[in-house]
Amino acid sequence: MKAEPLLEFDTIKLNFGGLQVLRDLSFSLWSDEVVALIGPNGAGKTSLFNCICGFYRPQSGEIRWRGRSISRLRPHKIAGLGIARSFQNIELFANLSCLDNLLLGRHLHVKSGLVAALLGTPGWVRDEVRQRRRAEEILELLDLQAFRGEKVSALPYGVQKLIEVARTLTAEPSLLLLDEPTAGLTSEEKTDMLYRLLQLKKEFGLTLLVVEHDLKVVRQLADRVIVLDYGLLIADGTPQEVQNHPSVIEAYLGHQRLV
Ligand SMILES: Nc1ncnc2c1ncn2[C@@H]1O[C@H](COP(=O)(O)OP(=O)(O)O)[C@@H](O)[C@H]1O
Numbered sequence: 622m623k624a625e626p627l628l629e630f631d632t633i634k635l636n637f638g639g640l641q642v643l644r645d646l647s648f649s650l651w652s653d654e655v656v657a658l659i660g661p662n663g664a665g666k667t668s669l670f671n672c673i674c675g676f677y678r679p680q681s682g683e684i685r686w687r688g689r690s691i692s693r694l695r696p697h698k699i700a701g702l703g704i705a706r707s708f709q710n711i712e713l714f715a716n717l718s719c720l721d722n723l724l725l726g727r728h729l730h731v732k733s734g735l736v737a738a739l740l741g742t743p744g745w746v747r748d749e750v751r752q753r754r755r756a757e758e759i760l761e762l763l764d765l766q767a768f769r770g771e772k773v774s775a776l777p778y779g780v781q782k783l784i785e786v787a788r789t790l791t792a793e794p795s796l797l798l799l800d801e802p803t804a805g806l807t808s809e810e811k812t813d814m815l816y817r818l819l820q821l822k823k824e825f826g827l828t829l830l831v832v833e834h835d836l837k838v839v840r841q842l843a844d845r846v847i848v849l850d851y852g853l854l855i856a857d858g859t860p861q862e863v864q865n866h867p868s869v870i871e872a873y874l875g876h877q878r879l880v
């Protein structure tokens with residue numbers, strides 16, 4: 622018997638005015654999978670992430686996490702369940718150091734409140750120590766130690782993309798939603814990112830849903846590929862299956878964007 626899905630989309634409909642962004646979208650993600658989400662610009666990939674995280678509310682349908690509806694939960698509650706995301710456009714605090722960006726990302730897991738922090742209670746100190754240890758561990762794992770004290774704005778784009786991924790890990794998620802983690806990277810940097818993602822998956826037992834345009838990266842990274850076109854799921858299968866799917870070829874050719 623197959624286990625319960627980790628995340629389940631049940632006929633999700635999202636509209637902005639007359640624009641149908643997601644059209645009766647249904648699919649499931651299973652624990653330990655690496656799923657690539659592909660589709661032309663405007664297909665609804667980022668909007669789907671926004672629905673999962675509670676930033677957008679679908680007009681109808683349900684999103685379930687381990688069998689429980691999360692459609693009505695606020696973003697911080699959803700994050701607290703173990704769902705973390707990176708942004709298509711890097712959303713770091715440019716004037717803060719690499720380490721501080723990670724420590725801010727961890728606020729979810731700091732258990733003590735403000736009073737405890739002001740008083741420096743033993744619980745607060747324990748949390749603070751744990752928080753820093755986790756951040757250092759992530760920096761180490763991603764070979765970012767050399768940049769820990771550097772202001773993010775002063776770092777090369779490729780390093781910033783990696784810090785954006787590092788930030789998502791600080792809240793100890795079980796599902797990572799990565800929105801174009803390799804966009805704008807050189808092919809060498811893409812390969813590096815690809816291996817790092819696979820390493821992180823192994824190290825932390827993560828499930829990954831990754832928006833990715835480069836089919837070469839998709840083939841090496843993903844167990845499964847979901848294809849969206851104008852908010853419709855047009856294919857769901859292994860990279861091999863999806864690549865040869867007539868509607869996938871058509872969707873990409875139609876948009877003059879071969880990946
Ligand atoms: N907040 C919003 N208000 C109005 N339209 C939006 C909003 N967010 C997304 N859209 C529209 O939804 C469609 C899908 O966008 P998006 O999810 O960003 O696509 P993708 O990430 O696949 O490129 C686009 O037509 C976009 O303009």
Ligand SMILES: [Mg+2]
Nearest residue numbers: 666667668709
């Ligand atoms: Mg997008």
